[in-house]
Amino acid sequence: MNAIEVSHLRRVFKTYIGVIRRTAKEVVAVEDISFSIKDGELFGLLGPNGAGKTTTVKMLTTLLIPNSGTAIIHGFDVVKDAQEIRKRIGFIFGGERGLYWRLSGIDNLRYFASLYGVDPDVSKKRIAYLLELVGLNGRGNEKVGGYSRGMMQRLHVARTLLHDPEVLFLDEPTIGLDPVGAREFRQVILDLQSQNKTILLTTHYMFEADALCDRVAVIDRGRIVALDSPSGLKSQVRDMSVVEVELFGLPEDMLEGLRRLPFVDSLSVEDHDQRQTLMIQTARGAEAVPDVLTALGGLKIGRVVVREPTLEDAYVRLVGGHA
Amino acid sequence: MRRILNGFRLFWQGAILAYVALFHWLRPIQYAASKIVMPLAQMFFFVYLGTFATGADNASFYIIGNALQIAAVSGIYGVTMSIGGERDAGTLPYLFGTPANRMLIFLGRAFMNVMDGAVGVVIAFMWGVLLMGLDLSNTNMAALALTVFITTFSTCGLGLLLGSLALVTVNVMFINNLVYFLLLIFSGANIPMQNLPGWIQAISSALPLTRGIATARLLVGGASLSEVGPLLWGELGIGVMYSLLGYVLFTVFEIEAKRRGTLELV
C-alpha cells in the first residue's frame, strides 16, 4: 500500500527583476517529479541546494499548489483534500522561525495541540511525553526566544508529533545542528520509524541518507535522477575508481577541458582554503593517471591517490558533478 | 574656505541622502496619504469635536491648533526615525567611524524634515481655509509663514532629542507615538491653556508648539509681528535648546558606545 503517490509534479516560481520597470522571470523549481513511498518507509529526498527538495515538500504538505501533476497521500489529493491531509501529516522546516519566541516551550506546544484539535487531557500527557522524547524536559518553561538553535529544532519535532500524525515530512532537519545534536536527532528519526510512521526526509548530506533511509531519490535541478536503496545507488559506481589530485588553484577553463576528456565519467572539486582536491571518476582506474596529469599541464600538484568510490561519489556522479 | 564649502556639502548631501535612505519605503501613494489625507482627517476630528464641545464660533481655535500640530509629524516621526533608524539599519558603526563633523550630520538630518514639516503645516492651513472656513483676511501672512517655520524647527529640535534617546532605548516607535499624542494635550492645540491644571501648563511652557500655536492664533486674530515677537523668540529658543540637548546626548552616546563596545545594540 502506497502512503504517498507523486505523479509528474511541476512547480514554477515567478520572480521580478528591477524596481521601477519590473520584468517577470520564471524559475522552474520542480520540473517533473514522480515517485511513491510505501507505508512505514523512511524515504530520502537527496539533492544539492536549490534542487527542489523544499518545494516538493511544500507541495506535499499542502502549502504550495503545484502548477501541474498530482500528489496523493493516503488516498487524499493535496490540492482538493487539503484539510483531510493536514489531519494526518506533520512537517518540519526547521530553523529559528516558526515558533512564538515570547511564549515558553510548553505554551507553544499547548497552543499548537489545541490548534491540531487534540483533546485537552490527551494533550497534557502527550506534551510531557514529547518533551522527554526530544530531550527538552526541564527546559519547557523557558521562553523559546532563549533556546539554542538545536533546542528550537527539537521543539519543532515535538510540535509536529502533537497530533500523532501517520506521515512526517522532515525538511533538512539536521541543518545547523552540531554533530552531536545531529546524531541524537537521527536517532529520534529512527525511533519514529519504528513506530510505523511513514517519513519523507530531505537532506543534502549523503551519509545521512545512507544511514537512515530505506530508499533514496536523488533530485537535481527539479528532476529525479536516481531512485534506489542506498546500496543500489552505491552499486552504480561499483565499476568506477576515483582519481584524487591535490591542486593549488585550478582555472575554470581547465576544469571544463578535463570534463570533456573521454575517460572522465564525472568530476568534482573540493575547496580547502588554498588547496583543492580534484576527484575524477573513471572506469580506467590507475591507468588514467598519466593522462590526467598531462591534462593538468604546468599546474603545481600535491598528492595523487586512486581509490574506491564511496556513496559521496555516487551522489556526485548523479548530480553531474556540481554538488 | 574649502573647509566651509566642504562642511556645507557634507550638510547638504547628508541631509538628502539620509532623507531618501530612511524613507525609501515610502511610495508616492503612501506619501500622499500621510501628507495630505492624514492631517485632514485628524483636523476634521478635532475641529468637529472642538466645536461640539465649545461651539462653532471657536472653530478657528481648533483649526489653527491642529494645523500647527501637524509639524509634529515630521518633527517627531521624521527626525527621530532618521536618527533612531540608523541603529535599526545597522549603519551607525559606519557613520561613527567617519571623521565627519557630527554637528553637521546631526543638523543635516533635521533640515529636510523642517522643510517637509513646513509643507505639511501649509497644506493643513490650506484645508482649514478651503474646507473649514478659516478666515485669514486679517493675518500678517509673512509673520504666519515665519511662525510656521520656527514652530516646525522647534518640533524638529524635540525630534533630535528623542532621536538621540532612541539610540539608547529599544523602542523608538513607542516613544514617538507617546510624545506625539501627549503633545495633543500639552500644546494647547485643543484645550485653552487656562483650562489645564497648573503643573501641565508648566510642562507645556517648556515644550515646542505651545508658543507657536499661541502666536498663530494671535496672528490670525489680527496681531502684528512685533506683538508676537516675544512668543516667537521663545519658540525659537526652545528649538535651539532641544537641538543642543539632543546633540549633547548624541555625542555622549557615541563616546559611551565606543567605550563600552555597544555600537550595534540589538
Added chain:
Amino acid sequence: MNVRTLIKYWRTVLVVTEMTLRMNFMEPFVIFTVLIQPIVIALLGLWMLQGRGAEGAIFVVVGSGLTGLWSSLLFISGNSINIERWIGTLEFLVGLPTPFEVIVFGKNLANVLQSLGAMILGYLIAALFFGYSLTIEQPLLFALSVLFTVLGFVSFGLVIAPIFVMNPGVQGWQNAMEFPVYVLCGFLFPVALLPGWTTPISYLLPPYWAAVALHGTSTGGATFGQTLLAWGMLVLFSMVDLLIASRLFTLMLYKARADATLGLE
C-alpha cells in the same frame, strides 16, 4: 458543520484568544494602540467637554473606548496575518487541520477584549481623577450592546485582515483610515454635525451602529427602538462579514499557496 465541530472550534478560539492576549501584553505597539492612545483621547475629551459635566464624561469614556476598539482593529487585527508571516509561523498555521479563519477569529477576539479592558480603565480615570460620578443609564442594555459590539468588530476584523494580506497597497492607507472612522461613526460627537451626504457612509460602517448602541444605552439618550435597530444592524453586518470573510479566506489561502507567499521566500 455539526455541533461537535463547533465545540472544538470554540475551544480552539479560546486557546488562541488566551495565547494572543498573553503575547500582546509584552508588545509595546499593542500597549500603545490599545491602552495609551485611547486614554490620551479620553483625557482630551474630558478636558474639552468639561462644560457638560457627568453626562459628557460617560460619553467621552465610551467614545474613547470606541476609538481604541477601532484603532486596535485596524492596526492589530488588520496586521495579524501578516505578522504571522513575518515570524514564520503562518505556514504552520495554514498547514493545520483547523480552518485558518477560526484562528484569526480568536486573535480578533483577543484584540477586542483588550480594548474593552482599556475602556474600563478610562472609566476609572474619569471617576477617580476627574471626580465624576459616572452612571450607565441602562446597564442591562449596555451590556448587551457590548456583546453585539464585540460580535460586530470581530467579524469586521475577519474581513479586513485578508484584504490587507491580498492587497498590500490598501494597507498603505491604514494610517489614513484611523481618524476618518472616528469622525464618520460618531465616536466623540454626533454625526448630525457632519454634512448630510456623509450619513449614508456612516450607516455602512459597523462601528457606527456600535456607537449608537453604546452611547444610547450609557447616556440613556436612545429609545429602545433605536437601540434595537442598532443591534439589528450589528447582527446583520456580522452575518454579512462572516460570509464575505469565509470567501475571502478561501481566496486568500489559495492565492498564497499558488503564488508561494505563505512564507518569506
